[in-house]
Amino acid sequence: xxQLVESGGGLxxxxxxxxxxxxxxxxxxxxxxxxWVRLAPGKGLEWVSIxxxxxxxxxxxxxxxxxxxxxxxxKNTLYLQMNxxxxxxxxxxxxxxxxxxxxxxxxxxxxxxxxxxxSS
Amino acid sequence: xxxxxQSPSSLSASVGDRVTITCRASQSISGAxxxxxxxxxxxxxxxxxxxxxxxxxxxSRFSGSGSGTDFTLTISGLQPEDFATYYCQQSHSRxxxxxxxxxxx
Numbered sequence: 735x736x737q738l739v740e741s742g743g744g745l746x747x748x749x750x751x752x753x754x755x756x757x758x759x760x761x762x763x764x765x766x767x768x769x770w771v772r773l774a775p776g777k778g779l780e781w782v783s784i785x786x787x788x789x790x791x792x793x794x795x796x797x798x799x800x801x802x803x804x805x806x807x808x809k810n811t812l813y814l815q816m817n818x819x820x821x822x823x824x825x826x827x828x829x830x831x832x833x834x835x836x837x838x839x840x841x842x843x844x845x846x847x848x849x850x851x852x853s854s
Numbered sequence: 855x856x857x858x859x860q861s862p863s864s865l866s867a868s869v870g871d872r873v874t875i876t877c878r879a880s881q882s883i884s885g886a887x888x889x890x891x892x893x894x895x896x897x898x899x900x901x902x903x904x905x906x907x908x909x910x911x912x913x914s915r916f917s918g919s920g921s922g923t924d925f926t927l928t929i930s931g932l933q934p935e936d937f938a939t940y941y942c943q944q945s946h947s948r949x950x951x952x953x954x955x956x957x958x959x
Contacts (some may be wrong), residue, residue, distance in 0.1 A: 738897075769949075771898075779890070779898070781942050781949035792948065828898065838904035840888040840947040844897040 736760030736843060738812075743803055743848030750819050756812040756829030757801035761843070764807040770814045771840060773853050780825075783814065784832065789790035797823075817854045826850075856880055856944050860952030867957060871932045875955045877925045877942035886946040889918055889927045892954075893938045901926065901940075932957075 742754040754770070756763075770782040783793045783803040791803050802815040812829050826849050830841035857880040867873050877887065889902040900909045902918035905925060915930045929936055937959060942952040 771894070778953040779892070779943070781951065784949075802953040830898075834909055835887070836904035838886045838888065838907075840900055840903040840943070841890070841898075841948075842900050842903075843908065844899070846895065846897045 738831070738843060738845035739828055740827060740845045743827065743850045745851045745853065746819055747854050748819060748821055748852055749819045751815070751850070752819065752850060754814040754816065754827055754850070756809050756814075756845055758812065758822050761831065762807075762850040763810055764803045767839075768803075768805065769813045769830045769832055770801075770812075770827055771822050771830055771841070771844075772823075773828045773847070774822070774825040777825075782827070785812070815839060816850070819850075824852045826848060856861055856883060857951050858942055858944055858950050858952040859915075860942055860955050862955060863953065864956045864958070866959065867895050867932055868959065869934060872928065872930045873890060873932060873937060873957065875927045875940055875957075877920075877927070877952050879923045879944055879946075883944045883946035884920045885921050886944055887918075887920065887925045888943045889916075889940045890943065891936075891938045897906075898941075929957075 739757045754854045767805045785803045804813045826847040828847040831843040833842045859878045881939045885905040887905045890898045893897040906918045
């Protein structure tokens with residue numbers, strides 16, 4: 735079965751760090767474009783970061799300089815290292831695969847997410 | 855950055871109803887518009903990609919239309935499992951989601 739399973743969420747104080755993992759099965763994280771997307775309480779979905787098959791990475795302005803996306807090809811796992819966490823980073827974090835058809839990129843496979851709570 | 859504005863933000867309907875959700879982009883995005891369904895505790899689901907293409911396995915009661923800046927998602931004949939929050943997403947320049955439309959009874 736093709737699936738993505740996130741882990742690593744939890745409660746962290748402002749200014750702290752956390753590393754999220756997204757374990758993939760039935761697909762290769764190294765040959766796909768992979769994203770992190772978050773859903774904050776009472777808000778809408780927000781794209782956070784992408785890593786291309788080439789290894790290039792991009793970030794939303796809200797997390798640039800604080801978050802780092804990476805992958806371990808041997809473990810077929812995607813990561814999100816989150817530093818200098820803020821209260822406004824509280825959200826459920828989903829990983830998602832990017833794919834293209836009809837000249838449109840879209841996220842066709844998502845994980846169920848892991849909850850990150852930033853609070854003192 | 856491209857901003858996406860969805861309306862309405864919430865919608866009450868009944869089983870069997872036909873509902874329409876609209877999404878407007880702050881600039882032309884051609885047909886690079888996708889629709890997702892999200893339920894609490896579940897993985898979001900892709901419904902429609904490239905404005906009007908039904909994703910594999912999605913019931914045909916879901917349909918999408920539009921191009922440029924104005925797009926719509928229509929659900930014809932609401933089923934109990936359709937009560938959820940719906941998001942549009944532009945993929946013309948990076949990714950931006952609309953603020954969501956909560957569909958409830």
